[in-house]
Amino acid sequence: MTPFEDSIALIGAGQMGQALAHGFCNSGECDPAAVIAYDPSLSAQKNLQNSIPGVRLTKTASEATRAARYVILAVNPQHAASVCHEIQPALQDGTIVISIIAGLPTNWLSAKLKASRVVRVMPNTPCLIGQGVSAISSPPELDPKDSETIQRLFKTVGVVHNVPESLLDAVTAVSGSGPGYVALLIDALADGGVQAGLPRQLALDLAVQTFAGTATLIADTGDHPAVVKDRVSSPGGTTVAGLSVLERKGVRGALADAVAAAADRSAALARSIT
Numbered sequence: 001m002t003p004f005e006d007s008i009a010l011i012g013a014g015q016m017g018q019a020l021a022h023g024f025c026n027s028g029e030c031d032p033a034a035v036i037a038y039d040p041s042l043s044a045q046k047n048l049q050n051s052i053p054g055v056r057l058t059k060t061a062s063e064a065t066r067a068a069r070y071v072i073l074a075v076n077p078q079h080a081a082s083v084c085h086e087i088q089p090a091l092q093d094g095t096i097v098i099s100i101i102a103g104l105p106t107n108w109l110s111a112k113l114k115a116s117r118v119v120r121v122m123p124n125t126p127c128l129i130g131q132g133v134s135a136i137s138s139p140p141e142l143d144p145k146d147s148e149t150i151q152r153l154f155k156t157v158g159v160v161h162n163v164p165e166s167l168l169d170a171v172t173a174v175s176g177s178g179p180g181y182v183a184l185l186i187d188a189l190a191d192g193g194v195q196a197g198l199p200r201q202l203a204l205d206l207a208v209q210t211f212a213g214t215a216t217l218i219a220d221t222g223d224h225p226a227v228v229k230d231r232v233s234s235p236g237g238t239t240v241a242g243l244s245v246l247e248r249k250g251v252r253g254a255l256a257d258a259v260a261a262a263a264d265r266s267a268a269l270a271r272s273i274t
Contacts, residue, residue: 006068006149008030038057038063084112106118119150
């Protein structure tokens with residue numbers, strides 16, 4: 001497949017913005033010279049340029065926007081209004097805006113930008129190592145070729161799913177916030193190992209690899225998690241004893257409630273901003 005040729009403006013070169021730029025360029029999908037980045041932090045710009053030689057930097061967000069076919073908004077929600085105000089006059093007729101700003105709906109972005117072709121994408125932090133998942137919500141008027149291009153770009157940092165915008169709060173609660181839940185569970189499993197007598201680092205290594213290996217096993221085989229659980233649950237065995245405690249303590253319900261709370265918070269944040 002030939003490298004992506006259209007220019008991409010990256011407005012915001014923080015952690016996620018840099019992860020996307022690395023994915024685009026390191027995969028060979030995008031020449032570094034096609035990426036035009038702006039960030040108000042000079043250190044963020046320098047970090048990006050040092051890690052991806054050839055990336056172009058601009059002094060303003062509008063300058064980057066004016067030169068690009070695709071504009072990726074990778075700023076914090078509290079800065080979204082001012083950024084949209086700045087770049088709106090620089091948008092060209094064919095420009096497509098891709099927002100990875102959590103919580104902000106396309107109708108708000110479209111009104112601020114006076115543009116109809118606004119795509120929302122919800123990536124997550126494992127994108128930093130190319131193992132993320134991104135949910136993409138595109139407007140119906142988006143050209144299929146542009147839709148394919150956006151999917152192609154985000155596949156450089158992991159798996160992509162196309163979803164209606166109405167599901168993005170739930171997506172945020174599962175995959176956006178999910179790394180936090182998983183990290184807590186790994187930490188708790190390691191703590192349990194220490195309590196059982198394991199050295200701290202060994203307990204953490206075992207917990208991390210167990211989570212990583214089990215996730216890979218489920219992904220590669222396509223087996224339902226319940227099937228994998230039952231395979232290691234011998235009658236009267238150690239796993240059943242442990243699982244009975246987890247069920248009695250309500251771990252399953254607590255995770256479901258955490259997702260519901262995160263989804264509600266995502267919707268509330270959007271309302272507070274818009």
